[in-house]
Amino acid sequence: xxxxxxRVMVAKPGLDGHDRGARVLSRxxxxxxxxxxxxxxxxxxxxxxxxxxxxxxxxxxxxxxxGAHRYLFPAVKKxxxxxxxxxxxxxxxxxxxxxxxxxxxxxxxTALFTPGTTLESIVEWINTNVxxx
Amino acid sequence: MEKANKIKGGDxxxxxxxxxxxxxxxxxxxxxxxxxxxxxxHAQVIGITGSPGAGKSTLVDxxxxxxxxxxxxxxxxxxxxxxxxxxxxxxxxxxxMQRHAEDPGVFVRxxxxxxxxxGLSKAVGDAIHIMDAMGKDVILVETVGTGQQxxxxxxxxxxxxxxxxxGMGDEIQAIKAGIMEIADIFVINKADREGTGKLQxxxxxxxxxxxxxxxxxxxxxxxxxNAFEPSEFEKGLDELTTKVLDHLEHLVKxxxxxxxxxxxxxxxxxxALRAAIxxxxxxxxxxxxxxxxxxxxxxxxxxxPYSIAEEVQKKYLQGCI
Numbered sequence: 099x100x101x102x103x104x105r106v107m108v109a110k111p112g113l114d115g116h117d118r119g120a121r122v123l124s125r126x127x128x129x130x131x132x133x134x135x136x137x138x139x140x141x142x143x144x145x146x147x148x149x150x151x152x153x154x155x156x157x158x159x160x161x162x163x164x165g166a167h168r169y170l171f172p173a174v175k176k177x178x179x180x181x182x183x184x185x186x187x188x189x190x191x192x193x194x195x196x197x198x199x200x201x202x203x204x205x206x207x208t209a210l211f212t213p214g215t216t217l218e219s220i221v222e223w224i225n226t227n228v229x230x231x
Numbered sequence: 232m233e234k235a236n237k238i239k240g241g242d243x244x245x246x247x248x249x250x251x252x253x254x255x256x257x258x259x260x261x262x263x264x265x266x267x268x269x270x271x272x273h274a275q276v277i278g279i280t281g282s283p284g285a286g287k288s289t290l291v292d293x294x295x296x297x298x299x300x301x302x303x304x305x306x307x308x309x310x311x312x313x314x315x316x317x318x319x320x321x322x323x324x325x326x327x328m329q330r331h332a333e334d335p336g337v338f339v340r341x342x343x344x345x346x347x348x349x350g351l352s353k354a355v356g357d358a359i360h361i362m363d364a365m366g367k368d369v370i371l372v373e374t375v376g377t378g379q380q381x382x383x384x385x386x387x388x389x390x391x392x393x394x395x396x397x398g399m400g401d402e403i404q405a406i407k408a409g410i411m412e413i414a415d416i417f418v419i420n421k422a423d424r425e426g427t428g429k430l431q432x433x434x435x436x437x438x439x440x441x442x443x444x445x446x447x448x449x450x451x452x453x454x455x456x457n458a459f460e461p462s463e464f465e466k467g468l469d470e471l472t473t474k475v476l477d478h479l480e481h482l483v484k485x486x487x488x489x490x491x492x493x494x495x496x497x498x499x500x501x502x503a504l505r506a507a508i509x510x511x512x513x514x515x516x517x518x519x520x521x522x523x524x525x526x527x528x529x530x531x532x533x534x535x536p537y538s539i540a541e542e543v544q545k546k547y548l549q550g551c552i
Contacts, residue, residue, distance in 0.1 A: 101255055101256065102255050102257075103254075103255065103318065105251070125321070128314060128317065128319035128321050129314075129317050130319060131317045131318045131319045132319050133313075133319065133320045133322060133343050134319065134320065134321050134322060135323075136321060136322070136323050136326060137325065138326035138329060142333075144332075145329055145332040146332075149325065149329065151243055151244055151247065152243055152247055152338055152339055152340055153247065153341060154244075154247035154248050154251045181244075182244065183244065
């Protein structure tokens with residue numbers, strides 16, 4: 099019988115090897131019943147966008163603690179749009195100062211989750227806002 | 232038909248979407264896969280199986296690199312387990328293969344088992360067809376980390392690699408049935424570790440006692456060193472890829488490739504029949520609430536599963552019995 103299951107990708111763009119958060123999130127998404135593709139660290143935006151399309155995910159979650167989110171997050175979204183995958187939702191998390199939010203939202207990042215956000219609230223946000231395509 | 236042609240033309244997005252629709256049992260997907268079936272039969276399918284952490288994904292990465300150097304395009308299907316409790320899954324095999332993510336000649340797709348017990352996913356056969364139709368020359372199918380019984384890969388691959396690591400058990404393990412019987416090639420991975428010689432001797436003793444396989448193929452044992460020592464790893468990989476080619480040549484020369492393809496086709500038809508016959512009946516039983524009533528009866532021990540199955544058979548499969 100037909101049953102859609104949410105597929106999400108958790109990715110670490112750029113030169114940032116701190117993936118504890120990304121791994122905790124992957125586990126949490128698994129427990130929420132999603133199929134989670136984890137790319138590992140040190141990924142270029144090109145690698146992330148290509149993998150997201152090959153895996154047919156509904157959402158890409160980008161984790162960045164290095165401060166390069168202003169470049170990396172929009173770059174992933176732009177590449178997805180260029181490849182005709184503008185329907186893949188892109189969200190971000192990590193150390194992101196409030197003043198950068200506008201720039202990222204304007205670039206097409208749908209939501210941002212910063213330190214202190216509970217896992218439950220992230221899952222609730224996804225369940226409400228990301229539908230399997 | 233239009234979608235099938237797009238996939239034949241190499242459209243990754245359309246292909247990945249179709250694999251997903253088949254995994255999710257979306258009815259429209261069936262009409263596309265019917266067309267896809269006619270575009271298949273070109274790819275060499277290699278299965279990679281072995282216990283969790285044996286190094287299957289790293290080996291697949293090495294095999295991708297080798298195939299690309301030979302100018303061949305590659306499809307990878309990597310299977311990881313679904314949680315029996317939440318239905319969720321962590322698909323982490325592609326971490327080891329991400330250096331190929333941007334190469335348009337490589338298409339990596341992760342699949343979750345979704346309750347399949349044979350070490351693969353129900354959609355894997357169709358996913359192989361899809362990658363084959365896209366024109367991939369080599370398709371690498373990586374099973375979940377297997378124990379002893381997950382042997383379904385033999386229904387899909389031309390060549391099966393069983394990946395072992397030293398120090399996993401005593402000599403009794405080597406004579407058990409199941410996974411140790413399905414290897415066309417044994418790989419002893421992480422062969423820089425202690426216990427490699429012992430494992431190799433045990434495998435050789437097992438092979439000495441095994442009946443000779445059709446065409447006289449004796450599964451070779453290839454040792455591959457630590458992947459962090461590129462020269463050692465590549466030496467082993469070279470040896471492995473030579474044997475993979477030898478095996479394919481052996482299948483062709485001894486006219487065995489037909490047997491493998493027939494086995495694969497039989498399996499496929501069985502699965503399609505099972506789905507076509509079982510699913511409509513289950514659908515009726517679920518929607519009418521009959522299935523629940525049957526389970527209640529069973530819990531009260533008023534009847535047994537075999538009698539119920541016979542009743543269902545009588546009711547829905549007239550003419551067969």
